[in-house]
Amino acid sequence: MATLARLRGRLPGQREEYFHRNRAVDEYRKAEHNAAVRIQSWFRGCRVRAYIRYLNKMMIIIQKWWRGYQGRKHFRKMVETAYFIMKMNFYNEMAVRIQKRWRGYYIRKYIHNYYALKKYLEAISVNNEIVRKELEEFAEMKEKEKEKKDLEREEKKKDHQARKMHYLLSTEQMPGVYNSPFRQSPDPMEVRLRKARPFSHRQQQIKKHLADEISDWPTCTSALTFPTMKPLPPIGRQKPQGPFRDTAEVLQQRYKPLEPTLRVATSINSLEKAREEIKREEWRNRINDNKFLPFSSCHKNQEYDPLIHTSSKYGQMTYGIKHFREEHHEKWVANKDFETVLPSIDLFDKFGQTYSKAGQIV
């Protein structure tokens, strides 16, 4: 009860106190509030700045690493390209050297071969000489032929003249025109006259008749268009006696060459000669003088020479002969090696065992 009374006694002042307390708080509330805001804002600012600084640091580290990485990559690329360029320059130089030699060789051999050209020109001058000589010979031959033809024509003309003027021949009583007594020997015309056969009257007339043909005038400017033929022999001539065989046949038969048989043609010691020949050939062509041994005893006296590469000073290396790959027995899971997956082939199992070994090289 006492407390109640105490409390009741405080009651009326409570309201004013309450009011004063609220008012006092209210008065400082603004200032306190502002101060609090200030403090808080500054602190937040600190925090944020610290965070930003931290972020900055981290960023710098990251960027530093990244730039370093990029730079190194770039550098590596640069080194590679520089190396590549160096290599290419070197190759180019070497290629230039090779091409220089090759071009020189090729041009000197195929395009402008000085020695071949020289030989060719020499050959041409030699050929020219030959051609010139041959042509000269040909021209000389032609000249000679022409001369011969001219001479023959002259002869024929003179003979024709002699035949026409056969009456100028000298007689016993009276020397002819060409056989003057003051000459030492008669003129050659005299000789011709003596040999000549006088013309018969008919032939002279035929010759005159031919000269009058009109048809030959207009077109042909040369004397005759047909080939000249020798005069045919007169028809009423005496035939030679008896049916004679053709001269060529007779001569062939008379001078037929001998055709001996093979038996006659071979010499008496042909067999010995042939044997000699064979022996000589053998002796000539034989390279190997060893006796011919049968196959099985072929290699019996030879020892096997191992390769230098596989034999070391401690004896022969087993690698490559006994085994071909490394095997680590301690690493094996089970104590067995790999199993062959494929079955063996029967045919190959029988290899070398079906027939006798007589013909095989051991």
Add this chain to the structure above:
Amino acid sequence: FCLFSQDLPQNIHLLMYIGVMSLLRPLLLDVVPTIQQTAALALGRLANYNDDLAEAVVKGDILPQLVYSLAEQNRFYKKAAAFVLRAVGKHSPQLAQAIVDCGALDTLVICLEDFDPGVKEAAAWALGYIARHNAELSQAVVDAGAVPLLVLCIQEPEIALKRIAASALSDISKHSPELAQTVVDAGAIAHLAQMILNPDAKLKRQVLSALSQIAKHSVDLAEMGVEAEIFPVVLTCLKDSDEYVKKNAATLIREIAKHTPELSQLIVNAGGVAAVIDCIGNCKGNVRLPGIMMLGYVAAHSENLAMAVIISKGVPQLSICLSEEREDHIKAAAAWALGQIGRHTPEHARAVAVTNVLPLLLSLYMETESSEDLQVKTKKALKNILQKCTYLPALEPLLHDAPPNILKHVVGQFSKVLPHDSKARRLFVTTGGLKKVQEIKAEPGSLLQEYINTINNCYPEEIVR
């Protein structure tokens, strides 16, 4: 009086005076065949003599009558009628055209199939003369189907017929490549090639001329000619005694050589160059001309061939030609050939200059009487040779006489050689060349002045002054 008109021109004037043409025409229609023949013969002789008379023959409408009766009459009349046609056709293209227009070609071709070789000869001769004038007439002759028959005529044994047929083929094929190809397609080349071996000179002339007319048009035709194995037989023709055979053989070789280097090479390898050079040495005058041109063509193709010509001793021969000949066109050809030989390399130019031909060329160029063509060719030849010539002793004489445009090249060559060769420099001074060079007046800045400066720079100052 037909027999009268044989050969004497005075008689013909007389006959013209009495108006013979109108008299002859009715005689052609006479009943007696001999009179017809002699009338035709007389007409032919008249037309042969003079082209006015030939025109009168055409105008007098005699041709259709002749053509009509050609088909029917005997061989003497055919010969005479073909003679008339030939005589009319040979004067001018218009007359030949008139003959073609009245349909004479078909009857002439029918005559070519006749048995008598005289008739064939007359018909072939007429066709040859008609085809000679221009390409259309040749084409007309070919269209009438004459070519295979002419090729058959060539194979006949009579020499005169072969001659005429060869000359007709030559006249046909000379105008254009197509006509030449037609002749080749009829198989003419093989027969012509065989006939080169024939000893008759006139036949060889015609055959060689026919082959050269065929070969001149194109490379293929020339190659076909070569495949017929005419080399080295043609070279023997170069040694023939007849001038025209030599000329035609040289023409044939020239036509073949001018197409390609390979054909020239073939000719060189067969020794053709030596044969042609000998032939040039033996002949005089116009006959040399195709040989000279052939050397020029061969040398023009390549420097190896030019060297082959030089080795075959062609240059002395050409310089002899140049100095001996009177005619300008032959001299021009020789100058051109020398230019072709000397223009390739200094070796070639030296070989040409050694024969002392340069002063000769210069004098020909300077002469006022030389024709335009000769002057142009010598100038070109000089220029080409000088541009490659390093043989100074030959250039010296040119310094003294040459006109400025040639002098420029001469001095240019000196300026190229002197800076490198001390012996030549000494020689140049002692022979008075330096003095001459100083005397040359040139515009400053021109090429000539530069050359002179280069030469002056080779020598120390005192000598130059």
